Amino acid sequence: MAFNNTVIEDFKNVWVFCEQRQGVMMPTTFELISEGRKLANELGVELCGILLGDDVDGIAKEIGGYGADKVYVYNSPLLKNYTTDAYTKVICEAVEEFKPEILLFGASNIGRDLAPRCAGRLHTGLCADCTHLDIDMPNYKGFLAEASTLAPDKIEKLGTVMVAGEKKDVSRDLKMTRPAFGGHLMASIICPRFRPAMATVRPGVMKKNEYCADCAAKIEVLHPEFKLEASDVKTNVVAIEKAAKKLVDLIGADVVVSVGRGISKDVEKGIALAEELAEVLGGVVGSSRACVDAGWITADHQVGQTGKTVHPRIYIALGISGAIQHKAGMQESELIIAVNKNESAPIFEVADYGITGDLFKVVPELIESFKAAKAAK
Amino acid sequence: MKIIVTVKQVPDTSGKVAVNPDGTLNRASMQTIINPDDLNAVEAALSLKDELGCKVVAFTMGPAPAEGMLRELMAMGVDEGVLVSAREFGGSDTYATSQILAAAIDTYGIEEEDIILAGRQAIDGDTAQVGPQIAEKLHLPQITYAGKITKEGKKITVNRMLEDGYMVVEAETPCMITCIKELNEPRYLSVFGAYEAWSKPLTVMDYNALKDHELIDATTIGLKGSPTNILTSFTPPQKGAGQMLKGNGKETTDELAAILAKKHYI
Numbered sequence: 001m002a003f004n005n006t007v008i009e010d011f012k013n014v015w016v017f018c019e020q021r022q023g024v025m026m027p028t029t030f031e032l033i034s035e036g037r038k039l040a041n042e043l044g045v046e047l048c049g050i051l052l053g054d055d056v057d058g059i060a061k062e063i064g065g066y067g068a069d070k071v072y073v074y075n076s077p078l079l080k081n082y083t084t085d086a087y088t089k090v091i092c093e094a095v096e097e098f099k100p101e102i103l104l105f106g107a108s109n110i111g112r113d114l115a116p117r118c119a120g121r122l123h124t125g126l127c128a129d130c131t132h133l134d135i136d137m138p139n140y141k142g143f144l145a146e147a148s149t150l151a152p153d154k155i156e157k158l159g160t161v162m163v164a165g166e167k168k169d170v171s172r173d174l175k176m177t178r179p180a181f182g183g184h185l186m187a188s189i190i191c192p193r194f195r196p197a198m199a200t201v202r203p204g205v206m207k208k209n210e211y212c213a214d215c216a217a218k219i220e221v222l223h224p225e226f227k228l229e230a231s232d233v234k235t236n237v238v239a240i241e242k243a244a245k246k247l248v249d250l251i252g253a254d255v256v257v258s259v260g261r262g263i264s265k266d267v268e269k270g271i272a273l274a275e276e277l278a279e280v281l282g283g284v285v286g287s288s289r290a291c292v293d294a295g296w297i298t299a300d301h302q303v304g305q306t307g308k309t310v311h312p313r314i315y316i317a318l319g320i321s322g323a324i325q326h327k328a329g330m331q332e333s334e335l336i337i338a339v340n341k342n343e344s345a346p347i348f349e350v351a352d353y354g355i356t357g358d359l360f361k362v363v364p365e366l367i368e369s370f371k372a373a374k375a376a377k
Numbered sequence: 378m379k380i381i382v383t384v385k386q387v388p389d390t391s392g393k394v395a396v397n398p399d400g401t402l403n404r405a406s407m408q409t410i411i412n413p414d415d416l417n418a419v420e421a422a423l424s425l426k427d428e429l430g431c432k433v434v435a436f437t438m439g440p441a442p443a444e445g446m447l448r449e450l451m452a453m454g455v456d457e458g459v460l461v462s463a464r465e466f467g468g469s470d471t472y473a474t475s476q477i478l479a480a481a482i483d484t485y486g487i488e489e490e491d492i493i494l495a496g497r498q499a500i501d502g503d504t505a506q507v508g509p510q511i512a513e514k515l516h517l518p519q520i521t522y523a524g525k526i527t528k529e530g531k532k533i534t535v536n537r538m539l540e541d542g543y544m545v546v547e548a549e550t551p552c553m554i555t556c557i558k559e560l561n562e563p564r565y566l567s568v569f570g571a572y573e574a575w576s577k578p579l580t581v582m583d584y585n586a587l588k589d590h591e592l593i594d595a596t597t598i599g600l601k602g603s604p605t606n607i608l609t610s611f612t613p614p615q616k617g618a619g620q621m622l623k624g625n626g627k628e629t630t631d632e633l634a635a636i637l638a639k640k641h642y643i
Contacts, residue, residue, distance in 0.1 A: 120513035125604030182390030357625025
């Protein structure tokens with residue numbers, strides 16, 4: 001029987017693409033499994049991982065610890081390193097065989113290469129870089145009431161959409177919410193006519209469940225048959241080079257101290273001050289896009305729409321004006337402190353505490369004050 | 378051999394953005410620019426042209442004013458422009474857009490040694506989907522996030538950037554490569570180039586030009602052919618303004634440290 005992905009009721013279960021690199025599961029996979037669990041519960045279906053690699057059975061059960069019921073494992077030397085062709089072929093054929101209704105990927109440089117190719121082949125919709133996912137309408141409406149400026153009556157009326165001239169109920173559809181236009185707007189996207197509904201999800205946004213060792217032991221591991229030949233793969237991975245320096249772990253950081261254009265007067269000193277302040281608080285240094293574009297700091301430090309999304313306990317913005325693209329990456333932080341010379345800088349709109357002043361004068365004082373406060377504990 | 382570059386005219390989201398009362402973007406109030414990553418793709422194409430002496434053709438899908446952008450690219454050194462434009466194409470999501478652009482590129486013709494270059498993503502949607510989906514529809518190999526590109530005959534070698542390093546990937550032409558800003562520094566348009574731009578060929582491909590292509594039918598293009606729909610769009614609420622501390626000397630930083638200590642942040 002030919003694969004017909006417009007017969008919505010044929011499709012069942014939530015799937016997560018489990019990204020591994022060099023045999024190690026990417027942390028985003030666990031975030032997706034945790035979020036996928038929530039969606040699967042709302043739908044009353046199973047949550048399954050799909051894991052591709054070479055001899056990766058050893059890490060397959062890990063996702064069970066975060067809530068997956070099953071994991072489909074595909075082992076082959078041709079799947080050892082990521083290639084678009086091999087991974088797309090195996091995933092698309094698995095989708096045609098098992099027919100999941102939802103398929104999630106991490107929005108990594110690999111997920112964002114693979115997911116569009118799969119969606120193109122499967123003829124289905126894909127929503128990029130999602131920051132929020134819902135199934136249940138009441139939950140979704142609750143989210144909108146909190147996270148949007150939409151009028152309550154407008155939120156209440158949501159429930160159906162016009163699709164190709166027909167009114168369609170979307171209460172069982174995946175609502176995929178993401179920033180658009182650099183974070184100026186948010187949009188919730190649905191894929192009402194085709195399955196699976198596909199999304200890539202921003203790393204660091206979804207909360208990871210507590211690891212449950214018993215659940216990991218109980219996960220069902222499956223090895224479906226599949227066909228993959230060397231001739232299916234049109235690209236050749238010649239080498240994989242790790243970055244020379246250790247990259248900053250912005251997403252996992254408890255405290256982020258970010259610098260912006262305000263350090264231009266003395267870039268080296270500005271970064272050194274941020275590093276010192278970060279060290280006092282046990283945090284790491286982030287930056288605005290301006291500093292990365294100017295070549296003052298490497299791209300792994302960038303917070304914002306085109307950088308990383310962070311939500312540390314404390315976020316300190318030094319000399320950052322607060323363009324909407326930057327705010328999109330940090331405004332969910334628990335506590336935000338901003339130091340800026342310009343008292344009308346937009347960063348103060350999202351800051352819990354603001355200090356108007358020159359960062360080169362304020363930061364040394366901050367370092368002293370924080371040190372003293374910590375010593376007094 | 379030739380290089381095809383796909384480009385998009387986008388609203389400049391780095392400036393002030395006006396939002397209509399219904400939650401949609403007030404596009405009329407915004408400047409349009411050439412999508413930044415696409416300029417890196419154009420520069421990569423022009424560098425290869427400088428080296429190998431091949432033709433560079435820019436493709437864009439959009440309304441008629443996008444012609445101005447194609448002329449600008451011609452002033453940079455692009456040899457030819459193709460504007461894919463029709464009412465029937467309006468409202469397309471990434472899937473439908475890729476379908477249309479793939480049909481347009483295929484109609485123009487792809488040869489053995491050709492390369493298709495695209496920007497990684499456009500700043501209006503930030504999806505990074507159209508490049509890979511064009512490649513899928515044309516059954517071509519793709520390499521995304523290119524930080525370095527070299528070509529020797531039919532063999533292409535690319536440093537494909539990852540979050541924690543890069544892969545060195547080889548492919549044979551014809552293939553699709555998407556470019557990131559670290560790849561190069563786009564050149565400026567030259568005065569002579571600007572003068573010359575108006576005499577370079579520009580083709581418009583409308584619905585009639587593409588309607589017989591196998592990728593094009595009512596179920597695959599425009600709003601009706603898009604697998605995704607917008608359920609709602611909205612602006613996030615402004616976070617309640619915080620507290621501006623008085624002064625900026627040691628007393629102020631001590632005060633802040635005391636507040637944080639009291640709230641158990643430090």
